Amino acid sequence: MQIYNIEKQHKKGKLHAIERINMLLDANSFFEINSQISHNSVNFGMDKKNIPYDGVITGFGTIEGQKVGIYAQDFTIMGGTLGKQHGFKITQIIKTCIKAKCPIIGINDSGGARIHEGIDSLAGYGEIFYYNTLASGYVPQISIIAGPCAGGAVYSPGLTDFVFLIDDISKMFVTGPKVVKSVMNEDVTLDQLGGTEIHSSKSGVAHFRAKNEKECFYQVKQLLNIIPHYYGENKDIINSEYKLKRNNNIYNLLPKKSNLSYDIVPIIYSILDDNSFIEIQEYFAKNSIVGFGRISNILVGIVANQPKYLAGVLDCDSSDKISRFVRYCDSFDIPLITFTDVPGFLPGLQQESKGIIRHGAKILYAYSEATVPKINVIIRKAYGGAYIAMCSKHLGADFIFAWPSAEIAVMGAESAVSVLYEKEMKKSINVNEFCQEKIKLYNDYFINPKLAAQRGYIDEIIEPKDTRKILYKTLILLSEKKDIALVKKKHGNIPL
Numbered sequence: 060m061q062i063y064n065i066e067k068q069h070k071k072g073k074l075h076a077i078e079r080i081n082m083l084l085d086a087n088s089f090f091e092i093n094s095q096i097s098h099n100s101v102n103f104g105m106d107k108k109n110i111p112y113d114g115v116i117t118g119f120g121t122i123e124g125q126k127v128g129i130y131a132q133d134f135t136i137m138g139g140t141l142g143k144q145h146g147f148k149i150t151q152i153i154k155t156c157i158k159a160k161c162p163i164i165g166i167n168d169s170g171g172a173r174i175h176e177g178i179d180s181l182a183g184y185g186e187i188f189y190y191n192t193l194a195s196g197y198v199p200q201i202s203i204i205a206g207p208c209a210g211g212a213v214y215s216p217g218l219t220d221f222v223f224l225i226d227d228i229s230k231m232f233v234t235g236p237k238v239v240k241s242v243m244n245e246d247v248t249l250d251q252l253g254g255t256e257i258h259s260s261k262s263g264v265a266h267f268r269a270k271n272e273k274e275c276f277y278q279v280k281q282l283l284n285i286i287p288h289y290y291g292e293n294k295d296i297i298n299s300e301y302k303l304k305r306n307n308n309i310y311n312l313l314p315k316k317s318n319l320s321y322d323i324v325p326i327i328y329s330i331l332d333d334n335s336f337i338e339i340q341e342y343f344a345k346n347s348i349v350g351f352g353r354i355s356n357i358l359v360g361i362v363a364n365q366p367k368y369l370a371g372v373l374d375c376d377s378s379d380k381i382s383r384f385v386r387y388c389d390s391f392d393i394p395l396i397t398f399t400d401v402p403g404f405l406p407g408l409q410q411e412s413k414g415i416i417r418h419g420a421k422i423l424y425a426y427s428e429a430t431v432p433k434i435n436v437i438i439r440k441a442y443g444g445a446y447i448a449m450c451s452k453h454l455g456a457d458f459i460f461a462w463p464s465a466e467i468a469v470m471g472a473e474s475a476v477s478v479l480y481e482k483e484m485k486k487s488i489n490v491n492e493f494c495q496e497k498i499k500l501y502n503d504y505f506i507n508p509k510l511a512a513q514r515g516y517i518d519e520i521i522e523p524k525d526t527r528k529i530l531y532k533t534l535i536l537l538s539e540k541k542d543i544a545l546v547k548k549k550h551g552n553i554p555l
Contacts, residue, residue, distance in 0.1 A: 064135035073206060073228060074272055076116050076131035079166050083276045084120035084129065091118040093148045100142065100176045110137055113145045114169075117152045119161075122283055128156040131166035134206050138170030141212065145173070146183020153190040153200075160289035162199040164279065167216060168206030184211045191218040196390035197290045201279060204229040204265075205272065209253075217264065220387060221282060221339075224255040224265045225275050231258055260342040263376060268342060285337055285351050285358060287391045293358060301531050302332070302355045309523045313464060317439055322367045323348065323398060326438070330527045332356065340380055346370075347377035349384040351393070355531050360388035363398035364449065366439075373445050374405040375418040382421035385429055394432035394534055397450040400439040403470070404448075420554040422448045427455055428551065432537035436526060437461040437508065437517065442470055452516050457540070458533045459517040460526070461508035467516070468505045473498060 065075045074082065080089055097113050114136040119128050130152050132139035149165070156163040172180040194200055195218065202216035203223045207230045216222050216231070224231075232253030239245050239252065251257065258264040267282075269275035287293040309329045314321050327336060331352035338350040346369040350361050362381055364371030373381075388395050404410075404419055426433065426448070434457060435450045446467060450456045461467070479497075487493040504510070511517045521529055 067135045073134070073168070075135070076133040076166065076168070079203075079205060079272065079276075080116060080118075080120070080129055080131050082273070083164070083166075083279065084122060084127070085124065088120035089118055089129075090120065091116060093117055093151060096144050096148055099144065100173075100179070108137075112136075113142060113148065114139050115141075115145050115148055117148045119152075119155075119159075122280055125283065125288055126159065126161045127164055127283070127288075128152045128159070128161055129164045129166070132169045132206075134168045134170070137173065139168050139206070140170050140173035141180055141183050142173040142176040143179040143183045146180070146187055149183075150186045150190045153187070153194055156198050157190075157194050160198060160292075162201060162283060162288055163194065164201045164203065165215065165219070166203045166205050167208045167212065169209075169212055170207060171210040171212050181211065184215070187215050188218060191215055195220070199283075199286055199288065199391075201282070203275060203279065204231055205275075206230070209233070209235060221266045222258075222264060223267045223269065223275050223279060224259060225269050225272055226255050228272070229253075229255050229258075231264060259340075263340065263343045263379060265343075266339050281337060282351075285335070285353070287358070287393070290391055293392045299355050299357050299531075299535070301528065304329075304332070304527055309526070313438065313462075313523070317464070317466060320366045320370065323363050323365050323371075323400065323438070327352070327361060327363060327398065330354070330530065331359075331361075336361070339384060344374070344376035344380040346372055346374065347380055349380060354396075354527060354534065357531070357534050358393055359534070360384065360393045360395045361398070362395060362450070364401040366400050369405065370402050371400050371440075372402055372405040373419060373422070373448060374410055375413045375415055378415075378418040378422050378448075382425040385422075385425040389425075389429040389431050392431055394537070395429065395434070395450065396530060397433070397435040397456075399435055399437045399441050399446070399449040401442065401445040401449055402440050403443045403445045417554050419444070419448060423454065424551070424553050426450045428553075429455075430540075430542050432534060432540050433457050434530060434533055434537075435459045436521075436530070437465040437467060439464050439466060441465065441467045457537055460519055460521045460529060461511065461517045462523050462526075463508070463520060465508040465511075465517075465520075466506045467508055467511045 068075045094112050097110050115130055115132045117130040130149050153163055200219035201221050202219045205225060205228060209232055213231050213233060230249050230253045236247050236249060236252055239247055255268050259268040267278050269278055312326050331354060335353040336350055346365050348363040348365050352359055352361050385395060404415055433450055447453055452459050508517055508520050512520055
């Protein structure tokens with residue numbers, strides 16, 4: 060194919076659309092479709108303009124031998140703006156990917172709607188959104204933001220499964236700085252409004268962040284190498300054999316004192332296959348962790364509290380992060396393993412005002428709705444409503460295991476004693492001694508996994524060193540899991 064204005068892109072520090080496609084796909088695997096399509100607009104002198112391939116290159120190819128559909132907007136052609144035919148080409152690719160059962164990758168680099176075409180350009184966006192929604196949960200959808208992505212254009216990536224951003228290149232926003240200035244009288248830069256920092260760490264729009272385009276494409280390949288390429292493909296459990304992994308150091312990864320923070324990631328690494336963990340939204344809601352990994356080559360989705368940040372509490376952002384990931388895994392039949400160490404939901408005016416009730420309810424809904432194998436390992440704290448939310452037996456978990464260090468209760472001992480013995484404490488001569496005595500009693504009776512095991516709320520208390528083997532055995536056991544009963548209905552009403 061003929062490449063246009065490649066030097067313009069290079070001067071901006073960006074690759075051309077076809078260069079991006081060739082770098083991402085296997086060598087010589089790309090074949091273009093609808094290359095002759097162009098606009099059919101006649102207004103504003105458009106009838107005299109030649110717009111090659113209407114500013115977007117579309118086609119199919121392979122990544123490590125696996126078929127994928129792809130489109131790449133060409134910013135050198137009318138700023139990559141989207142008109143009716145441009146949108147038509149993208150919807151054709153999405154529709155064909157649904158039929159062919161293969162992932163769809165969109166490389167976004169566009170100035171937005173082509174105003175020369177008026178409402179026709181909006182129609183193009185609307186149809187893309189519709190087919191994004193139809194594809195959701197059936198084939199993976201990946202969006203790479205390799206330039207500006209503004210206005211209505213942002214909602215297609217917002218509907219896809221994974222959004223990749225590139226430092227100094229990616230810009231995403233509904234309205235640009237000039238409009239913000241005129242309407243809100245706020246002075247903001249492009250980066251402040253829609254750069255990689257805000258969307259990777261604050262808004263939660265992005266799932267991956269890369270330093271440059273080459274690193275971004277490598278991340279995309281890594282992700283596609285581990286996730287199923289269509290609903291029904293995940294059959295790893297059937298052909299799996301247990302592989303022993305030496306993880307005796309797991310005892311040293313958890314602090315002896317329950318009030319000390321620690322990093323849960325090394326614990327996750329010690330249980331999963333080496334180099335198999337891919338974390339999603341690493342920079343957003345750091346008090347929680349989600350990602351993909353393998354146990355003896357069985358693909359699993361990992362959800363964990365991260366005590367290293369905010370003691371691992373659940374808040375509005377972590378609730379959204381966990382809920383969406385749980386629903387993705389359920390869509391593609393990926394078993395869920397949850398590592399719980401949560402002291403509760405984050406209290407306070409800010410969280411209540413932000414809607415912690417509504418956001419927290421999303422986790423309850425997502426876990427309850429999920430029908431994939433659900434296994435929970437309670438590592439340390441599991442307090443109050445957050446204990447229930449983190450895939451408890453009460454939300455339909457298939458197996459709950461607890462380490463001996465687990466603390467399962469309504470609240471911590473100090474808080475519980477202050478509530479239960481408030482009157483006695485006021486009358487006590489030695490308040491500190493009285494409190495310590497009651498705290499010990501509370502710890503002995505409540506703050507341990509034995510009572511929960513007696514009630515059947517956990518299935519077994521296990522040694523940390525046995526966690527990997529036990530998780531493998533339960534994954535095999537649940538490989539043909541079928542729900543006992545599903546209520547027949549159109550759908551539920553998730554608390555959005």
